[in-house]
Amino acid sequence: MGWLHTDDENGTHEAWVVAVLSGGEDAPHDTFEESKEAWAQRVNWAWSFKYDGGEGRRRAQGLRVVCACGWRGPRRPVDFKDPDACDEGLHREWIRHAEVSLSRTPPERLRRLLDEVEEAVQALSAPLRPGGDLDEQRPLLAVYLATRLQNSSEEWQKEAVRVAKAADYSWDEIAQALRTTKQSAHEKFRKFVPAEQKKQEPAAQR
Template sequence: MWAWWFVGWLREGVMGERETWMTEEFGTSHEGAVEVVLSDGTVPEPVYFDVGSGTAGHQVSQWSVYDGRPGIPRAAALRAVCSCGWKGPEQQLDWESMGQQDLAEAGDGQADVCERAWDAHTAAVEASTVPLPDTITMLLEQLEEEIDKLAKTSPIAAVRAARRTEITAGHTGYWAARSTLHDCTPGQAAAALGLTESAARSELARLGRYHPYAG
């Protein structure tokens, strides 16, 4: 219940535009995607598409564009990658059996395997974080379920309940974050939360209401 993930589109510098996955808890600390590997083992540059009409084009690194058409490399394999540096196993593309199929359709099975590999990676990350007592996990799940139920009969009451939840989180998180600042190094906090050091520092600063680089 607390590991929902969602799909977005990333366009960041030379990386180009491509579909990405994130969980709500880990966010961009573990942002996954399908990466293309060429026959020589290298990763291709983003493909530039000129939209014409005098407007600027855009760069795309979505796996399905690397089909070997003129001026575009042909993917030899797909693999899952994560913003933390993790890479999944390569899933080979058999172009002989694929024939004239569109790569987006022919490679869909391999892309799905990549997505499942990233799912397993984030599950391993979650397993490595500081464990929560079962009572806390159960209470959080129950609270979410009760607010969802309330929203069906009184949405405005559910809004108030959600706001009260935020207030409670702010109160409890304040001292917890400040204690963590003194008890843990940035690296220890990041590992315990499943975040990058930068993200952990920002999260603790948000909860503890201090500048992320204070002290």
């Protein structure tokens, strides 16, 4: 097993480091006699031990990280003197992929909280009944709470976009989380990105 993130709705994101050989092809899959069927789809994890050019073996020309969802990262340089550093960089790359893929999938705890807030506000704004309980039927309170949530969420959104840009996420990736277009995301939130971050961006707006 490599790096793993399991999501109840969207399945599993599991990653492995793969050696890229001299012809540009990925190293063949590893299988194990004691569990050949279970490991048939697993790819090589111990790249530094098998493709270092020693004892007549082929030498890797690079590395890439691949994910169970089908995503494949670009080829990266290989350093057999410091494999841990290679793994660290590839792990960051996969974390970024997983974050973008799961950007619309909050953890179960947050999903429950969001559902509870929605149900509570909707209950307060239910049609009034004769003799209804004031604690259950308060449409004006529902208006207030909805407004407060809207104002707060706009501020949370601005801060989240600012942090995402500081973490070097592109406008296209941010737009996916916003459920809008890259152009709309850029036009709405660019003024909240500090000037020093704007200067670091290529003219094409990444």
